[in-house]
Amino acid sequence: xxxxxxxxxxxxxxxxxxxxxxxxxxxxxxxxxxxxxxxxxxxxxxxxxxxxxxxxxxxxxxxxxxxxxxxxxxxxxxxxxxxxxxxxxxxxxxxxxxxxxxxxxxxxxxxxxxxxxx
Amino acid sequence: xxxxxxxxxxxxxxxxxxxxxxxxxxxxxxxxxxxxxxxxxxxxxxxxxxxxxxxxxxxxxxxxxxxxxxxxxxxxxxxxxxxxxxxxxxxxxxxxxxxxxxxxxxxxxxxxxxxxxxxxxxxxxxxxxxxxxxxxxxxxxxxxxxxxxxxxxxxxxxxxxxxxxxxxxxxxxxx
Numbered sequence: 001x002x003x004x005x006x007x008x009x010x011x012x013x014x015x016x017x018x019x020x021x022x023x024x025x026x027x028x029x030x031x032x033x034x035x036x037x038x039x040x041x042x043x044x045x046x047x048x049x050x051x052x053x054x055x056x057x058x059x060x061x062x063x064x065x066x067x068x069x070x071x072x073x074x075x076x077x078x079x080x081x082x083x084x085x086x087x088x089x090x091x092x093x094x095x096x097x098x099x100x101x102x103x104x105x106x107x108x109x110x111x112x113x114x115x116x117x118x
Numbered sequence: 119x120x121x122x123x124x125x126x127x128x129x130x131x132x133x134x135x136x137x138x139x140x141x142x143x144x145x146x147x148x149x150x151x152x153x154x155x156x157x158x159x160x161x162x163x164x165x166x167x168x169x170x171x172x173x174x175x176x177x178x179x180x181x182x183x184x185x186x187x188x189x190x191x192x193x194x195x196x197x198x199x200x201x202x203x204x205x206x207x208x209x210x211x212x213x214x215x216x217x218x219x220x221x222x223x224x225x226x227x228x229x230x231x232x233x234x235x236x237x238x239x240x241x242x243x244x245x246x247x248x249x250x251x252x253x254x255x256x257x258x259x260x261x262x263x264x265x266x267x268x269x270x271x272x273x274x275x276x277x278x279x280x281x282x283x284x285x286x287x288x289x290x291x292x293x
Binding site for chain 2: 008009010011012014016017059060061062063064
């Protein structure tokens with residue numbers, strides 16, 4: 001059973017109150033983009049065995065979209081954050097890296113940390 | 119087989135849905151003028167089911183007023199919010215309203231909703247939108263039990279599952 005905390009209403013949502021929205025932080029390529037970019041927007045997904053960033057909608061509640069960092073293998077939830085952002089909060093990334101050294105997800109994770117330290 | 123709680127279906131409740139920036143002071147004043155209550159905190163109800171304000175989402179309130187005064191209250195809110203970006207609609211006939219009253223009312227709802235209904239977690243004045251068996255619903259606790267609202271189109275279903283859930287013996291697990 002998966003429970004996520006909705007960052008908007010603070011409710012501990014049961015999985016059945018939520019609607020899954022697939023991968024988070026997809027960049028939408030529209031008109032004028034190259035076929036490769038459009039293909040990546042439509043089809044290319046991360047699908048990790050490990051910590052994944054996902055979109056969820058509190059469908060049986062406030063109705064808002066939010067993001068969650070969850071491990072696909074252990075179902076451990078690292079945190080949730082509002083959807084009005086292009087990247088996970090640094091605090092959350094550090095929390096994940098503390099438990100999963102070397103974790104990367106697209107451009108987030110290890111490279112972020114190295115960049116920050118440089 | 120005993121009854122855990124009594125289920126009552128209410129004929130009509132006046133309801134107005136209001137969507138606006140709730141941090142805007144004008145919105146708070148308009149709500150107070152119409153209901154006598156301030157905007158409640160997240161997950162709370164201010165007032166009661168006859169005249170109250172329910173926190174539905176970060177930008178949405180459900181305002182309850184007596185059924186025959188809905189039009190006047192709506193007019194008052196729309197006038198007070200002229201010039202402020204908002205949406206206020208009379209949705210009185212959109213929902214069915216039930217009261218689940220009795221000592222074991224929380225057990226009736228705990229059987230249907232994925233909500234922590236222990237007495238230490240959910241108390242008087244708490245409000246929660248959730249899933250009631252297979253349909254969306256919301257409820258809040260008052261002195262004598264819970265009031266449950268769901269869409270009228272699934273009202274008969276909700277009444278059925280509530281009445282069925284009210285049968286049986288209490289577990290006493292919810293404090």
